Amino acid sequence: MLEIKELHKGFSGEEILKGITATFEQGKTNMIIGASGSGKSVFLKCMLGLFTPDQGEIIYDGERLNEMDEDRQKELRMEMGMLFQHSALFDSMTVEENVMFPLRMFTKMRKKERLEVANDILEKVDLTGLNQKMPSEISGGQQKRVALARAVVNRPKFLFCDEPNSGLDPKTATIIDNLIQKVTHESNITTVIISHDMNSVLEIGETIIFLKDGKIVWNGNNKKIFKTDNEAVTDFVYSSELFRKVRIAQNEGIAT
DSSP: EEEEEEEEEETTTEEEEEEEEEOOOSSSSSEEOOOTTHHHHHHHHTTTTOOSEEEEEEETTEEEGGGOHHHHHEEEEEEEEEEOOOOOTTSSSOOHHHHHHHHHHHOOHHHHHHHHHHHHHHHHHTOTTTTTGGGGGHHHHHHHHHHHHHHHTTTEEEEEHHHHHHHOHHHHHHHHHHHHHHHHHHHHHHEEEEEOOOHHHHHOEEEEEEEEEHHHEEETTTTTTOOOOHHHHHHHHTTTTHHHHHHHHHHHHHHH
């Protein structure tokens, strides 16, 4: 579990995060949503330890990040997996080598063991047989699955996903969503997903917080988000043509 208490962060006198308190549950897909400029990226970088908060606490399984010494922080980073917005695969490495990279860096496994673990993960994300392909030889959706395999190959306790469906078509995005949720449940990971994709929210939003101007203005799940009367949330949810049609249909249903 990951707990955030009264988190503040600012730059050059401008406060970006304004007292965020939240709990991200283990074994669930926890989503952070909100419009551009709401503070999502700064929040993520604080949780990853890339930014030092001005005030507040970040607590990993009962341990406060600001109280950890350098060695413990390094250990914590080894317990984290990161799925980047644009996959961030190494172009000069094969699929297999990309997936094995964290094992080579952070474990003492022999190559045979690393191959066994990598093949097992590749099978779980439906990429069996693509071991020797280069990133440039596979599709964007396959690249994202390789990136997910690399993020979880070290069996992390915490998985962070930054806009995992960026640049993907709706069908492929749904596949990625379902894979993230699958590995979260199977490995009981605390997964935190930054997203602006309402399809993802509806697919896998088991817990959701909505940020606006650096504050949490709503929290709930994908079953409650259509029922809220919070104006900021409804404006965000129904900003796309698809969801405007859903709202019209709902209103017509109520009227009849």
